[in-house]
Amino acid sequence: MPSAIKAQGQHPSTHEWIGNSISTVVTSTNEDIKNVYLYNIGTGKYLNAGSYWGTVVVGFGVGMPINITKSPTSGKYRMQGSQVTTEGNNIAFGRRKDTPGYNDIFNYNNVYVDRGVDYDLSKTPNPYTHEPHHINGILDWEFEETSSGSKTYKIRFYNDEQDQNFGGTRYLQMKNAGHNNTYPLDYPSSVSSGDKSGLWKIVTKADLKAAFKEQYATDESPADATFLIYDQNFIRGDKDVEKWRASGGLTWKFSKPQAYLFEPGDADYTYYVGNGSISSNYYMAHYAGYSTANVRNLGNNNQANGKVTQEVVTLKKGWYRVSCNGFYNSKSGSQMVSKLFAKVQGRTEAYSNVETNLNTFAHQFTYVYDDLKHTYDASDHENNHISPYVKGAKEFEKGLYNNTVLVYVPTDGAKLNIGVEITNSSRKGDWTCWDNFRLEYCGTQDLILDEAQTSINYITKQVQPHKAATLILKRTLQKDEWNSIVFPVSLTAKQVKATFGETVKLSAYPKQSSTLSSRIDFTKVSLDNDDDIAIKANHLYLLRPTKEPTVPSTAAPYKKQIKDIGWVQVEAPYYIINNVTLDIDPQTLPNYSNGILRDASTPSTTTDERLQFCASLYNQTTKVVPANSYVLGKSAKSNNKWLWHFTQNQMAVKGFRGWIATGSSTQSKAVNFFVDGEEIGSTFSNTTGITSTPLQAEDQLFAQPCNIYSVDGKLVRPNATSTDGLPKGIYIVNHKKVIVK
Structure with a gap:
């Protein structure tokens, strides 16, 4: 079950939805119980609308409210x-006899969300019925409980149209979507109680609200609060689209007010919601489920800059995660930037007023200015002329262009403004596109990690196994460059991308190339699966961020009072990451010593015969990085470029940074560093040659690199991390005799 849904549950150990009985919700007078969402157990998704006409039901991570x-x-x-459309507002199965478009399969044999009005045969001829009048869909549903008190249902209807392949009793079943965000529905003649794709829970708005907790377990995700947002996916015909307010110069109008369809073709109107079509033609039939929100520069700069905002009334104080799919494309010469924002009304604190640049358009498709203001119809569909709005939505459907901010709401019921802001648009054809707003409640618990702290104690005092918190992370990173990192917490691929950029890169496990002695290779870490752990706690990595910190450098510090420590202050800029758990005290790890973690060495033929990736968890004011180590950074020697440096002297180091210790005191060959085939530059040349040698067990004496001497006091190996490769004999290490056999 997808973790993003599993976490919303009410069961104390599994966090899964318990559900509600059908009799309870239909007899209740409480609006929070009458408003329900249908949750599919097999996929972990909710029933929503999309697909053909934008009114065929699909599965999605957010549900539509149902009465x-x-x-x-x-x-x-x-x-x-x-x-609501002219066809009705009931969720019903549509038969071939119910539609004037009976020759197109997408017009029937689906469940639609807009049925329930009279079909007048005299006005709309249809060869598949002889009834002068009938209701244009099957409105009646049965809820069959799998066992008494289970609150788990099979949902079915009976189709009296027997000759169109879906006659008789049919069940509501959600199918897996593969890599897409929407899940198709099927209507089999039977489903077993063991087939979870055909099993449903009735989740109420009261359930959603009850899922708001101060602290969540490690295997929970934040509570879904998207139900607080009106028209979060800018769907066709949603009257609540007016809850989104355009300001600051943006202009718009309805082409058809009764259908809530925006005007795309008039250059006077820059804010547009839709797919490019304004009428019920076959273009609309195919692409109505691909409606997006957009701001276009149509030749008037003053009308191309501004905000689209919705005021959300929150429930509880605490951290909220605001996200959407979206990108912006600046034409040549334009300095346009578009941002996702979340700002608490009446608050000035930086963590209550956050924003982030939307992803930049990666040009998976092309468009021209005329495409933005064209009104699309059936002929466009026939000629495969698809609007950029639909093409953008198809990229979002693949899960691309994710944008996220974390915002702190300091009081219960505070009003939170969310939306998208466009600034500095100055070229005709500039375009910003977005969709699928999400809101999640992350609780009140916080966790801080600060590179400037000079002790491990503040980390140790915050350890809470299996308890999630919102992380305030202070680690100064160079954007678009490789940085060494180590954190005492794990992060999923989704968290890494949300925090450090959708196109962030991550690598680990340095080792000498098996084919080239002067090459050190790092292994790429895949970020394709959102739920996979990408950064493991207390492991060392290289990170190439593409996103600025959540809170800018101009903001005030973040403060937290830690038991037995007192107030700890984190200076801006810093990152904010939701649902993070500090499970383990790093001091209990076998490779930890005095704030430093050392990975197992990899073989080489440096003087020490090993390469060792090391890192510090706090600010080391003494010089713990040995001479003859490789470190990432910039200096006068590198003309302030971010490169590898070969240290000549010992160095101090701040927290959450790493280095590669070699023990080499001489340089004879250049060493090249590669990440997934891409070379990372260096400032050095003629460094020690490296060739392969078998990996040996690590000597416990080397908590820190130290010199090895012969018994007569001669230096045998400087800054060593092991005795591996030394000839048999007796040596002095840390004032102790060591016998190498």
């Missing part, structure tokens, strides 16, 4: 969603 009522037919129920 369930008793049908006039005993034992059956009816469901209404938030969408």
